[in-house]
Amino acid sequence: MRSWGQQPDGPADGRYAVQLTDVTKRYGDGPSAVLALDKVGAGIAPGTFTAVMGPSGSGKSTFLHCAAGLDRPTLGVVRLGAQDLSALKERRLTELRRTHIGFVFQAFNLLPSLTVEQNITLPLRLAGRQVDEGWFDHIVKAVDLGDRLARFPAQLSGGQQQRVAIARALVTRPEVIFADEPTGALDPETARDILGLLRQAVTDLHQTVVMVTHDPVAAAHTDQALFLSAGHLVDALAEPSADRVADVMAGLRRAA
Known part of the structure; x- marks a missing residue:
């Protein structure tokens, strides 16, 4: 049986950008143990925008942390492209996160204490890599920060700071960008702009x-929405609308 989020025949080249196979994550031991994910399977195709949703405590943050290599699953396999993350030692996993994953x-x-430009290029400096000036200029233009590179975060609005974070995530040309509630601290108009930037990162x-x-309006900017409940991946929507997402979320809350 195919996993949620995977097309019946998979990507054309047979490789997902991110793939979770029977991923279980348990915190603690004995009767007080918490099962955050229970045999979750999902495949995310390259060049797509996916929302991960669910009620509070459903496991969506644990899903993201395991998929991004920030946390190791108790059981199961997480692959970034062809790389099995569970097979990597901690140092190599850290190096991979710096160069192949954006957050x-x-x-x-x-x-x-760093300027906008220094914040954006920080992942490259940590990885000991040179800045590709052409790519840097391209992403700075895409997020509309060209006249703010010498400023410090305290001199920026919340939306501008999130634009810096998006540029920082893009600067290493990662295989995947993971975003954890990226619009949660923003007003609706600014949130719409940030979602547009993430959409642009996929499309352009x-x-x-x-x-x-948790926002159905945010999910409507994506290509697919995956829904978690009590650690299980229970539903998926292709080309989700805000109304359809809201209906699924309401059903999950009622069931919980």
């Missing part, structure tokens, strides 16, 4: 984006 978080996670820059969100 965008609700809290922005910018370093206040050919990135793969996986976004955890």
Whole structure:
């Protein structure tokens, strides 16, 4: 039986950008153990925008952390392209996260003592890589930060700080960008702009984006929505609309 999120025949080249196979994540031992994910399977094709949704406590943040190599599953396999993340030692996994994965978080996670330009290029410096000036200029133009590169995060609005975080996620040309509630701290108009940028990263820059969100309007910007409930992947929608997502979420809340 195919996993949620996978097309019946899979991607044309047979390789998913991210694939979870029978992933289980358990925290703790004995009767107090918490089963956050239970034999979850999902495949996310390259160049797509996916929303991961579910009620509070459904396992969506654990899904993202395991998929991004921030946490190791108790059982099962997580692959980034052809690479089995569970087979990597911690140092190699850290190197892979720096060079092949981009992150965008609700809290922005910018370093206040660094300028916008320094924050954007930080992943490259940590990886010991040179800045590709052409690519840097391209993404700075895409996120409309060209006149703010010398400023510090405290001099920016929340939306501008999230634009910096998106540019930082793009600068290494990652295989996948993982976004954890990237619009949760923003007003609706600014959130719409940020979602448009993530959509643009997929459509124009050919990135793969996986976004955890609770917002049906945010999910409507994606190519597919995956729904978790009590650690199980229970439903999926292709080309989701806000109304259809809201209906599924309401059903999951009633069931819970």
